Amino acid sequence: MDITCKAEKSKIYIYFIGELDEYSSSGVKFTVDSIIDKTATGQSVFFDFSQTTFMDSTGIGVLLGRYKKLKKLGIKGYVYNPSFQVDKILQISGIYDVMPKYKRG
Amino acid sequence: MKNKMTIKFDSVSQNECFARNVIASFILPLNPSVSDLSDVKTAVSEAVTNSIVHGYPDCVGEVTMTAEICDRDLHIIITDSGIGIDDVDKALEPFFTTKPDDERSGMGFTIIKTFMDEVKVVSKVNSGTKIEMIKTISKQAV
Numbered sequence A: 001m002d003i004t005c006k007a008e009k010s011k012i013y014i015y016f017i018g019e020l021d022e023y024s025s026s027g028v029k030f031t032v033d034s035i036i037d038k039t040a041t042g043q044s045v046f047f048d049f050s051q052t053t054f055m056d057s058t059g060i061g062v063l064l065g066r067y068k069k070l071k072k073l074g075i076k077g078y079v080y081n082p083s084f085q086v087d088k089i090l091q092i093s094g095i096y097d098v099m100p101k102y103k104r105g
Numbered sequence B: 001m002k003n004k005m006t007i008k009f010d011s012v013s014q015n016e017c018f019a020r021n022v023i024a025s026f027i028l029p030l031n032p033s034v035s036d037l038s039d040v041k042t043a044v045s046e047a048v049t050n051s052i053v054h055g056y057p058d059c060v061g062e063v064t065m066t067a068e069i070c071d072r073d074l075h076i077i078i079t080d081s082g083i084g085i086d087d088v089d090k091a092l093e094p095f096f097t098t099k100p101d102d103e104r105s106g107m108g109f110t111i112i113k114t115f116m117d118e119v120k121v122v123s124k125v126n127s128g129t130k131i132e133m134i135k136t137i138s139k140q141a142v
């Protein structure tokens, strides 16, 4: 999985490109955390899953961990444009209660 | 259509991707719907990850995946000879995990049960775990 990011005014977009599973998760956590640490002054973080070709329950754990981190920093997190497969898993997890889903529109 | 296959692989993380791609290739002749294909891949990924992460926490062991197709019914069995589960009912509960420090969500079994038609878990401490999953695969609409 590749992680890229884009900063736009008070918004930070973090893109999850490829497959998120247990194998890729430690690298993903490390990269996403360092992006958050570097740009912690931002108002909100959008986790973009439009280019995520595969994700299992590992992704739920990764997102919940980032949610806790953002909460400590007083930053709001959103799930942005989840693909059909990702959306199905995140819906089961109930994570949208704390990290609302946002669609490009 | 009738077909079956078995693979055996080491409990290393790279094989999570390997196993779900094997099952995807195996069921491709059924021309599965996009949704069923992704459900099966996810369920296999969950079960195999569990064997790798929980079954063999401090060593590399063997994981076996057997799959059988009978008409449109897919039957998958994933087994390990790892540490086993002492309370299977508890393990199947949503959000239950024995590894919260690793940011595991405890949602693996819940996802498997949601995505597959039938799921059975049999486990014995210090002997291993076997998970059986059945799903009828629907055809890709044309």
Ligand SMILES: Nc1ncnc2c1ncn2[C@@H]1O[C@H](COP(=O)(O)OP(=O)(O)O)[C@@H](O)[C@H]1O
Pocket: A057, B046, B050, B051, B052, B054, B055, B056, B080, B082, B083, B084, B085, B091, B092, B096, B097, B098, B099, B104, B105, B106, B107, B108, B109, B110, B129
């Ligand atoms: N193959 C296995 N061997 C030993 N323990 C297992 C196995 N599969 C699952 N478990 C146990 O069941 C629990 C729940 O599994 P799961 O729902 O996939 O959540 P998670 O993997 O996030 O912990 C695990 O935390 C683990 O204790």
Ligand SMILES: [Mg+2]
Pocket: A057, B046, B049, B050, B107, B108, B109
């Ligand atoms: Mg799991």
